[in-house]
Amino acid sequence: MISIFQNYGGELLYGLGQTLLCSIIALFFALIIGSGFAILEVVPNKFFRIIARIYIEVFRNIPLLVITMFFYVVIPMYIVEISGFVSGTIGLTLYSSAFIAETVRSGIQSVDPGQMEGARSTGLSFWQSMRYIVLPQAFRYVIPPLGNQFINLVKNSSVLAFVAGFDLMYQGNVIASDSLQSMSTYLCVGVLYLILTLPLSYYMRYLEKRLA
Amino acid sequence: MAMIEFQDVQKYYGDFHALKDINLKIEAGETVVLIGPSGSGKSTLIRTVNGLETIQEGKLIVNGQDLADRKTDINRIRKNVGMVFQHFNLYANKTVLENIMLAPRIVLHRPEDENKQVAMQLLDQVGLQSQANKLPAQLSGGQQQRIAIARSLAMKPKCLLFDEPTSALDPEMIDDVLNVMKEIATDSDMTMLVVTHEMGFAREVANRVVFMDDGRILEDDTSEKFFDGEPTNERARQFLGKIITH
Ligand SMILES: Nc1ncnc2c1ncn2[C@@H]1O[C@H](COP(=O)(O)OP(=O)(O)O)[C@@H](O)[C@H]1O
Ligand SMILES: [Mg+2]
Numbered sequence: 001m002i003s004i005f006q007n008y009g010g011e012l013l014y015g016l017g018q019t020l021l022c023s024i025i026a027l028f029f030a031l032i033i034g035s036g037f038a039i040l041e042v043v044p045n046k047f048f049r050i051i052a053r054i055y056i057e058v059f060r061n062i063p064l065l066v067i068t069m070f071f072y073v074v075i076p077m078y079i080v081e082i083s084g085f086v087s088g089t090i091g092l093t094l095y096s097s098a099f100i101a102e103t104v105r106s107g108i109q110s111v112d113p114g115q116m117e118g119a120r121s122t123g124l125s126f127w128q129s130m131r132y133i134v135l136p137q138a139f140r141y142v143i144p145p146l147g148n149q150f151i152n153l154v155k156n157s158s159v160l161a162f163v164a165g166f167d168l169m170y171q172g173n174v175i176a177s178d179s180l181q182s183m184s185t186y187l188c189v190g191v192l193y194l195i196l197t198l199p200l201s202y203y204m205r206y207l208e209k210r211l212a
Numbered sequence: 213m214a215m216i217e218f219q220d221v222q223k224y225y226g227d228f229h230a231l232k233d234i235n236l237k238i239e240a241g242e243t244v245v246l247i248g249p250s251g252s253g254k255s256t257l258i259r260t261v262n263g264l265e266t267i268q269e270g271k272l273i274v275n276g277q278d279l280a281d282r283k284t285d286i287n288r289i290r291k292n293v294g295m296v297f298q299h300f301n302l303y304a305n306k307t308v309l310e311n312i313m314l315a316p317r318i319v320l321h322r323p324e325d326e327n328k329q330v331a332m333q334l335l336d337q338v339g340l341q342s343q344a345n346k347l348p349a350q351l352s353g354g355q356q357q358r359i360a361i362a363r364s365l366a367m368k369p370k371c372l373l374f375d376e377p378t379s380a381l382d383p384e385m386i387d388d389v390l391n392v393m394k395e396i397a398t399d400s401d402m403t404m405l406v407v408t409h410e411m412g413f414a415r416e417v418a419n420r421v422v423f424m425d426d427g428r429i430l431e432d433d434t435s436e437k438f439f440d441g442e443p444t445n446e447r448a449r450q451f452l453g454k455i456i457t458h
Contacts, residue, residue, distance in 0.1 A: 118301030118360075121262055122315035122367055123290040132314060136305050 001184045008175045008185075015171030016192050018085065022167060023154045023196070026092040030153065033093070034100025041105045044126065052101070059098035064159050067091040072163040084163035092160075096153045103149055107142035108134060140211050147204030151197050168192055213276065215240045215371050215403040216261055221270035223256060223427075230256045231267070232427040240370065243397045243404040245414040245435070248424035249451060254407045257424065258373050261405065262286075262293045275370060291319060294364030298376040300356040302348035308335070308359050309344040312366045320367070334362040338392050354385025358392055365396070371403040372396070378410060386410070393417075409455050415439050423448040 005012065040052035059067065068091030075082055082090075111134050119129035161169035172189035176182045216238040223231035230253050238244050246254050259265040260272060263279055263286040272279040275292050303311050312331040316322040322330070335341045338358035340351075348356050357377055364372055374393065378386040390413050396402050397417040408414065414421055414435060421438040423431035423445065431438070431448040443449050 112301075112304075114297060114299055114301035115303060117264060117295075118297065118303065119315075121264065121290060121295035121297075121301075122363065123287050123319040124315055125287055128318055132318070133303050133305065 001187055004175065004179065004181060004184045004188050007179065008171075011171045011175060012168070012188060012192060015166065015168035015189075016196070018160065018166050018170075019154070019157050019168040019193075020196060022085065022089045022092065022157045022160060022165065025089050026096060026157065027150060027153055029093045030096035030100050033097040035104050037097065037101040038104035038108060039130065041101070042108050056098045056101050059094045060102065062095075064091060064095045064156055065162060067095055068159050068163055083165075085160060085165040085167075088157070088160035088163050088165040088167075092153065092157055096149065096156070099152070100146065100149050103145045104138065104142055107138035107145075110141050111137045143211060144204065144208050147200070147208075150204070151200055154197050154200065155193065213240070214238060214273070215242075215275060216405065217271070217273045218257075219271040219273075221260070221267050221272055223253075223260060223265065223267045230427050231260070234270070234429060236422065236429060236432070238403060238405060240403050241401045242419045243406065243417050244420045244422060245418040246405060246407045246422045246424065247409060247414070247451070247455070252424045253427045254424055255375050256427075258295075258375050258405055258407055261371075261373055262290050262295055264295075287319070291367060292369050293371045293373065294367055294369040295373045296357070296360050296364055296375070296377050298380050300348070300353070300360045300380075302356055302360055302363070304348060307345050307347055308340070308351070311348065311359060312363045315363070316366050330366060331362070334365050335359075337365075337395075338362050339388070352385060353381045354388050357381065357385075357389045361389070361392055361396075369402075371405070374404065374406040374408065376407050376409075378408065411439075411452075411456055423451065425451075 037052045037055055040048045041056070043049060068088050071082065071087035071090050072084060075087065115133050115137065116129050119133045120126070124132070157167060158169035160167035161173060164170065168189055172185055176185040179185060214237045216236070218234040218236040221231055221234040222229070234257065246258065248254050256265055260267050260279070261274055267280055270280065274289055277284045277289060279286075279289065303314070306314065309328070309331055312334060313327050316327050316330065317324070332341060332344065335344055338361060340355055340358055340362075343351060343355060343359075348359065351359070377393070378389050381389065390410060393404075393406070394413065394417050397404055406418070418435045421431075421433055421435050422429055423443065425447050430445045431443045433443060438452075443452060
């Protein structure tokens with residue numbers, strides 16, 4: 001293992017950086033898109049609810065790899081040239097946003113409906129009630145499961161390896177075949193993933209305790 | 213002009229006919245008590261008045277606007293029609309003071325210092341000034357309900373709806389809440405529609421008593437007639453007999 005780090009340290013670090021970059025971008029957008037669809041799922045307007053339902057079911061029930069391949073192969077063929085990194089990040093964003101939407105929706109729905117009625121009955125609009133009363137309470141319920149989604153997202157970013165995204169997993173594959181030391185290589189890769197996910201895991205636990 | 217007027221109102225939950233041929237007129241300043249067995253449609257009726265439930269047929273005119281008309285801005289009606297719930301529905305994430313100040317700030321844009329002054333005065337009125345900075349969960353049910361009443365009053369509504377405001381409370385707290393309600397009924401020109409089985413309250417402050425069963429209004433009397441004469445309707449008589457002996 002040590003020798004792998006010594007000989008391929010640069011490649012591994014680059015992969016780690018790409019994985020981190022992809023995860024941060026995907027996390028940011030998945031959180032925004034996911035929360036948006038979660039709210040659309042609970043608005044009074046049925047049309048918006050159906051749209052949200054369709055989006056979520058589609059991206060939640062297609063394998064991440066298939067979504068990513070779609071962007072990697074189909075988009076460049078008809079629309080615009082995009083790199084493996086970009087298509088992987090888009091795929092990961094859409095896929096994760098569907099799970100985040102489900103998580104946030106269930107958080108919103110675990111807030112007592114009386115809270116919304118109380119707010120509406122004083123003259124607040126649906127959106128005002130959401131913003132000041134329901135969402136802040138939903139946020140607390142959502143922290144633990146959202147933490148899981150974030151960790152899944154980091155791990156799922158390994159999909160980049162299939163589309164030449166130069167992430168940690170991709171570099172691992174390259175190094176393994178170059179060095180002929182598969183076991184040590186993948187051990188190194190595993191340790192580097194842990195370096196990304198463990199702090200996240202502990203931070204979520206800390207937040208959970210502080211908000212409880 | 214009547215504050216609330218139901219004209220041949222029908223309400224359905226899916227196929228279930230929850231309100232049948234409702235005709236009811238409540239004048240500004242009146243206090244009306246609505247009674248009836250569980251499941252008879254009292255909550256449904258009172259919730260239609262501020263649009264928490266929609267009606268399918270008929271007209272429902274509140275403060276001069278028809279709720280069945282899609283052009284009616286429901287938030288504008290709610291500014292003038294407050295509601296007090298059985299389970300209080302205070303905002304769990306806000307302090308007592310914030311519970312009272314939120315809607316006047318956002319909906320009425322009341323200046324902050326005036327808003328606070330009004331809120332503290334209302335807290336004084338319901339006897340809870342010392343609890344201003346607590347969270348709802350730190351208060352007893354009776355205290356929470358009085359806060360909920362203060363929250364409604366902060367909007368300076370013309371009309372207040374109460375849906376069984378004391379039925380989730382321990383017996384020793386009921387009077388504190390009823391006293392606040394009696395004060396509002398006698399000292400202001402508030403229109404009040406109250407679902408309650410507190411017959412002492414009804415007898416003391418209600419102008420009228422309305423009895424519902426199975427989605428229909430079966431009796432609508434002045435409270436003198438209801439309590440001292442006898443309700444004409446057989447079921448209303450039986451029901452009254454039952455709740456008064458309890
Ligand atoms: N959201 C709802 N969906 C379907 N049925 C409902 C709903 N709310 C109330 N009902 C039904 O309407 C009837 C009247 O209910 P409600 O107005 O709560 O009665 P009450 O307040 O007099 O006990 C009951 O049979 C109840 O089951
Ligand atoms: Mg009820």
